[in-house]
Amino acid sequence: MTKDELKHWVASLPKVELHLHIEGSLEPDLMMALAEKHQLELPYANIEEVKNAYDFEDLQSFLDIYYFGASVLKDEDDFYQLMWSYLLTCKEDNVVHAEIMFDPQTHTERGIGFDVFMPGFKRAMQQAQQEWGQSCLLIMSFLRHLTEQSAIETLQASTPYLNDITAVGLDSGELGNPPEKFTKVFKMAKELGLKRVAHAGEEGPPDYVWGALKALDVHRIDHGVRSIEDPVLIAFLIDSQHPLTVCPLSNTKLKVFKHMQHHNVLQLLDLGLMATINADDPSYFGGYLNDNYFAIIDHLPIEKHQLEQLVKNSFNASFMSEEHKLKWLEKLSTY
Ligand code: HPA
Ligand SMILES: [Zn+2]
Secondary structure (H helix, E strand, C coil): CCHHHHHHHHHHCCEEEEEEEHHHHCCHHHHHHHHHHCCCCCCCCCHHHHHHCCCCCCHHHHHHHHHHHHCCCCCHHHHHHHHHHHHHHHHHHCEEEEEEEECHHHHHCCCCCHHHHHHHHHHHHHHHHHHHCCEEEEEEEEECCCCHHHHHHHHHHCHHHHHHCCEEEEECCCCCCCHHHHHHHHHHHHHCCCEEEEEECCCCCHHHHHHHHHCCCCCEEEECHHHHHCHHHHHHHHHHCCCEEECHHHHHHCCCCCCHHHCCHHHHHHHCCCEEECCECHHHHCCCHHHHHHHHHHHCCCCHHHHHHHHHHHHHCCCCCHHHHHHHHHHHCCC
């Protein structure tokens, strides 16, 4: 198959998104429209200027702009619009199931509570479910640059909405904020029956991946690409099959890899790790799920069977029921 044929084929497959920050799907046009609605001053005159600002040195330089962008989200309908726009891209990309992260503290720190963003998210999710059968669930991520006490207060504030939250996660600036800082709140989340994921080994060392596995008892590692530096960790991940939610466009935009040609996702896959492909913050990094698959097709010597494995892995790595997994894996085999 040519690269174009591979892209066409991947685009047609039913797929799963496991690493997507809803605040990172805020497109410049919605950002500008919400700024106008709430009469907020943005340092950008037009969409072109917003896009030009998306030129990052590292994770922190992105996070500064990402948190600033989220400040235009104020009322229930803003959060509805944000979620609805993302879910429309799922339909477009054949993403049949999405596990969507949100950062409560990005909003609660600005005085916007769960009673504002949760109803907005839920309204869009229910509408997409009704209109085209979209499957999706929510992962509540704690900001690791804040204290564990703040994460505990966030978990407590989420109590009335726990039926709508499947898992907790850990994101924001990794270096200097190891997983062990959040041992207690992840234990509380586990006792509440929540699943667990954490960003680790994006900018941070393999020790942070060990920390997420051992101290936080996570089901998946978000990113995890720096695991490759520790052969004992790699052997552990091959054996345990803890999934890695890898985000190729994010990793090149944030200079975790200098160029897509240097990305290690194929290496991880061929070693037998449960690698998956994901979008992370599509509005900031230049593309949604299909674009991430297209980028690795363009720049890595990837073959059809490896793409098929990545897509299968994302179903297997998801929190969907075993019954739904089987249904989709059977369907995949007909493509
Ligand atoms: O890629 C990421 N890493 C850490 N925190 C984040 N918050 C949004 N995206 C990211
Ligand atoms: Zn992320």
